Amino acid sequence: MSAVVLALSQWAIPVFLIFAPIYALFKGVDVYNVFCDGAARGLRLLVQILPFLLGMLVAIEVFNASGAMQLALAQLQPICNRFGLPADILPLAVLRSLSGSGALAWCAQIIETNGPDSFIGRLAATMQGSTDTTFYVLTVYFGSVGVLHHRHALVVGLLADLAAFAAAFFLCTLIFK
Amino acid sequence: MVNIIWLLLLLAGFAAAAWQGNIGMVTQAAFAGAAKSVDLIVSLAGVLMLWLGVLALMEASGLLQKLAGLLSPLLRHLFPELPADSPAFSGIVLNFCANLLGLGNAATPFGLQAMQELQQLNPKPDTASDSMITLLLLNTSAITLLPTTVIALRSSAGSANPTEILLLCILSSAFGLLVGLVAHAVLRRR
Numbered sequence: 001m002s003a004v005v006l007a008l009s010q011w012a013i014p015v016f017l018i019f020a021p022i023y024a025l026f027k028g029v030d031v032y033n034v035f036c037d038g039a040a041r042g043l044r045l046l047v048q049i050l051p052f053l054l055g056m057l058v059a060i061e062v063f064n065a066s067g068a069m070q071l072a073l074a075q076l077q078p079i080c081n082r083f084g085l086p087a088d089i090l091p092l093a094v095l096r097s098l099s100g101s102g103a104l105a106w107c108a109q110i111i112e113t114n115g116p117d118s119f120i121g122r123l124a125a126t127m128q129g130s131t132d133t134t135f136y137v138l139t140v141y142f143g144s145v146g147v148l149h150h151r152h153a154l155v156v157g158l159l160a161d162l163a164a165f166a167a168a169f170f171l172c173t174l175i176f177k
Numbered sequence: 178m179v180n181i182i183w184l185l186l187l188l189a190g191f192a193a194a195a196w197q198g199n200i201g202m203v204t205q206a207a208f209a210g211a212a213k214s215v216d217l218i219v220s221l222a223g224v225l226m227l228w229l230g231v232l233a234l235m236e237a238s239g240l241l242q243k244l245a246g247l248l249s250p251l252l253r254h255l256f257p258e259l260p261a262d263s264p265a266f267s268g269i270v271l272n273f274c275a276n277l278l279g280l281g282n283a284a285t286p287f288g289l290q291a292m293q294e295l296q297q298l299n300p301k302p303d304t305a306s307d308s309m310i311t312l313l314l315l316n317t318s319a320i321t322l323l324p325t326t327v328i329a330l331r332s333s334a335g336s337a338n339p340t341e342i343l344l345l346c347i348l349s350s351a352f353g354l355l356v357g358l359v360a361h362a363v364l365r366r367r
Contacts, residue, residue, distance in 0.1 A: 128327050
């Protein structure tokens, strides 16, 4: 199963890249110009996203580097202990929604110190793989169209993250413990 | 909501640094964050432009519309407020497929393309529409058949079976998405 998926994901991009222009050429599209027009649209999008991304990353970086995050996590530690969660897992859960690279670094460190096939190593990997960075996606997607009022987007995004983490913990406990 | 969280993050960071007597940390972190955002945009730029170029070709040749027609019955139920022939579906379909294959970098341009189409239908352009939030959920819950980064991480750490967590990831994401969609369905009526 995973071999098929791996092959599929390796082939998807090359096939796509070749097939799209050839098909367009057969349909009489001015291929090179249309391609460059599309790329130019991408450039405008990037310019539109940057301010939003900058604002969010500055706040997250200040929150994280100042030690405020560690302080907040320390408050949550007793709750963690009550549910039998390993201590290193909570920072990963919080980081996962905030910063993609931060979560990956934390996850890598957990796996390195505890081993990839330890319970906590498997749990960290499952959590890392089961959601994406909600703050990043929110910032980039809404920033690209200039939406300022997000309504309940952040709430449902974080709720989905929380549910995914809970499911990961439940499944890992069920299978690996 | 985002206003409050943004200010709260900054304020908490400021307070924590001041309390530790190391206020210089705030300056450093703020500059580092600012630089990081530009790095991120630059690293995203090439791939994004490439894919939007390819996407423009698919759009002009009618391939995109065909693909969307083929696959959108699956996703249509998630976007009941969109007209069945909405051009947003092609972007949504491609975004979903790229995510499924674990091609996160390729998924973003398609998602942003769909976002632009959704914005055209949005009665209040400065406020997120219901479909936008659904699309967002599809992306943050990241249902993927192949979480490539994590598997690479596990195999480089010498795991006996790096892909054994695959099914767990899929199930956890699916549950997360389900909970998110239910919450969205409840909150959208307000």
